[in-house]
Amino acid sequence: MRDVAIIGVGMQKWGELWKKSLRDIFVESALLAIEDAGADRIDSMYVGCMTSGLFVGQEHIGSLLADYLGVASIPATRIETACASGGAAFRLGFMEVASGMSDIVLVGGVEKMTDVGGDEATYALGTAADQEYEGFNGVTFPGLYAMIARRHMHEFGTTPEQLAQVAVKNHENGSKNPMAQFPMRITVEQVLNSVMVADPLHILDCSPITDGAAAAILCPVEMAKKISQKPLVKIIGSGQATDTIALHDREDLAYLKSTVRAAEMAYKMAVKTPENIDLAEVHDCFTIAEICITEALDFVEKGKGGPFVESGATSIGGKIPVNTSGGLKSKGHPVGATGVAQVIEIVHQLRGEAGNRQVKDAKIGLIQNMGGSGGSAVVHILEGE
Amino acid sequence: MIAPRIWRAIPQRYRYEAGKCKKCGKICFPPRLICPACKSKEFETINLNRTGKVLTYTIIRVPPSQFKDEAPYAMGIVELDGGGRINTQIVDCDFDKIKVGMNVKMEFRRIQAEGEAGVIGYGYKCVPV
Numbered sequence: 001m002r003d004v005a006i007i008g009v010g011m012q013k014w015g016e017l018w019k020k021s022l023r024d025i026f027v028e029s030a031l032l033a034i035e036d037a038g039a040d041r042i043d044s045m046y047v048g049c050m051t052s053g054l055f056v057g058q059e060h061i062g063s064l065l066a067d068y069l070g071v072a073s074i075p076a077t078r079i080e081t082a083c084a085s086g087g088a089a090f091r092l093g094f095m096e097v098a099s100g101m102s103d104i105v106l107v108g109g110v111e112k113m114t115d116v117g118g119d120e121a122t123y124a125l126g127t128a129a130d131q132e133y134e135g136f137n138g139v140t141f142p143g144l145y146a147m148i149a150r151r152h153m154h155e156f157g158t159t160p161e162q163l164a165q166v167a168v169k170n171h172e173n174g175s176k177n178p179m180a181q182f183p184m185r186i187t188v189e190q191v192l193n194s195v196m197v198a199d200p201l202h203i204l205d206c207s208p209i210t211d212g213a214a215a216a217i218l219c220p221v222e223m224a225k226k227i228s229q230k231p232l233v234k235i236i237g238s239g240q241a242t243d244t245i246a247l248h249d250r251e252d253l254a255y256l257k258s259t260v261r262a263a264e265m266a267y268k269m270a271v272k273t274p275e276n277i278d279l280a281e282v283h284d285c286f287t288i289a290e291i292c293i294t295e296a297l298d299f300v301e302k303g304k305g306g307p308f309v310e311s312g313a314t315s316i317g318g319k320i321p322v323n324t325s326g327g328l329k330s331k332g333h334p335v336g337a338t339g340v341a342q343v344i345e346i347v348h349q350l351r352g353e354a355g356n357r358q359v360k361d362a363k364i365g366l367i368q369n370m371g372g373s374g375g376s377a378v379v380h381i382l383e384g385e
Numbered sequence: 386m387i388a389p390r391i392w393r394a395i396p397q398r399y400r401y402e403a404g405k406c407k408k409c410g411k412i413c414f415p416p417r418l419i420c421p422a423c424k425s426k427e428f429e430t431i432n433l434n435r436t437g438k439v440l441t442y443t444i445i446r447v448p449p450s451q452f453k454d455e456a457p458y459a460m461g462i463v464e465l466d467g468g469g470r471i472n473t474q475i476v477d478c479d480f481d482k483i484k485v486g487m488n489v490k491m492e493f494r495r496i497q498a499e500g501e502a503g504v505i506g507y508g509y510k511c512v513p514v
Contacts, residue, residue: 119450132394247462249470
């Protein structure tokens with residue numbers, strides 16, 4: 001296997017991008033990534049996208065996006081693992097370069113979510129759950145994560161204030177990220193007084209509906225040294241795992257086993273332990289998710305994720321900063337693009353380009369991207385120079 | 386073409402038919418072709434019990450469109466006595482009375498109306514014992 005580097009990244013500000021189409025938001029980000037890389041060609045591309053079919057009525061977007069990027073004739077494949085689509089696309093791009101099949105691979109992610117109304121968006125996202133045995137009875141995604149939260153509270157005494165603290169921290173970080181959809185600071189009181197969506201989760205415990213894209217360029221490390229003028233960022237670990245699609249089929253309802261397994265694979269490949277990780281971008285689709293993920297990644301022992309965020313350990317300047325970009329919560333969550341944007345934040349941090357949210361001496365960063373209520377998980381570990 | 390999709394689910398939605406692995410005893414609801422625990426392909430058909438305990442719950446206040454008239458409503462994951470788990474609505478109960486560990490029984494109810502034709506889907510909801 002060849003060593004693989006990320007030589008270019010690109011994204012534009014996320015939000016409700018009513019004036020722009022799916023193809024345009026993707027191509028904008030892809031062109032920025034190509035420019036950042038200094039690459040003169042693309043050999044192959046993967047695009048993470050959960051459900052362009054339900055959001056804009058368009059499938060076959062591998063071909064569409066290669067066409068509009070002006071690279072038609074290269075292999076281009078859309079990848080879907082619900083909200084982990086971007087992370088899964090990134091893993092396949094990594095594998096294609098590592099295997100020697102292609103040299104320069106573009107990995108993108110895109111989701112255009114505001115071309116449908118709220119009900120249709122709720123339905124589209126709901127298809128990531130077991131439609132026949134969860135959706136049929138009336139459950140929603142906030143509802144599933146609320147059930148995880150309720151169980152976590154019951155078993156470990158986690159509090160609504162601790163959940164809110166995740167949102168407060170991530171909005172604080174997002175306020176320093178020019179790409180963020182909701183870059184405003186919020187307080188614990190504001191979270192607790194916001195509208196209840198699915199008890200105990202308030203609307204400020206939930207990530208938003210977002211239009212957005214993100215792209216990265218991968219190539220072998222040896223080639224990167226010739227092409228790229230930027231500090232080298234290597235992919236040193238990769239893992240992906242699945243769990244039961246239905247939450248109720250899991251023996252432990254408050255434990256994200258697919259993330260545990262994907263992290264084990266990534267730590268092993270990278271020959272690193274959680275103590276070696278300087279910062280992480282994780283899938284905070286709901287505040288409870290970040291708490292469960294810090295436990296599943298072994299940053300803190302099981303059940304202690306609530307006190308961990310409350311202590312400031314996951315804030316910038318803390319023991320292990322989590323979601324310096326603002327996370328899904330503040331930066332936004334265009335589902336298929338999220339996993340690639342997480343990579344972009346870690347690349348900026350490892351290059352020392354993260355401005356006033358820079359983590360000092362960041363050398364090793366971890367990325368965790370998750371689909372459904374934890375049915376899919378993808379973990380990567382990156383190392384800077 | 387929604388009719389076949391609805392009638393083929395009748396054994397599970399109306400009768401709670403599950404597969405019990407003949408080798409390791411794992412209960413699969415809905416039935417599966419291969420046991421995820423021991424890989425056996427031999428199952429016997431059983432009916433799940435209609436009583437159980439709430440493991441976790443929530444109140445859905447922003448519902449999918451076909452449940453608009455019912456919101457807010459409670460949902461929970463129930464472990465049925467004798468095995469099998471389901472994600473179901475908790476009805477005929479004040480929200481503040483719902484607790485983890487609460488005993489419930491299953492009742493046959495209208496769940497939703499689907500598609501433009503409004504085909505009614507029936508199934509089980511749970512009520513406190």
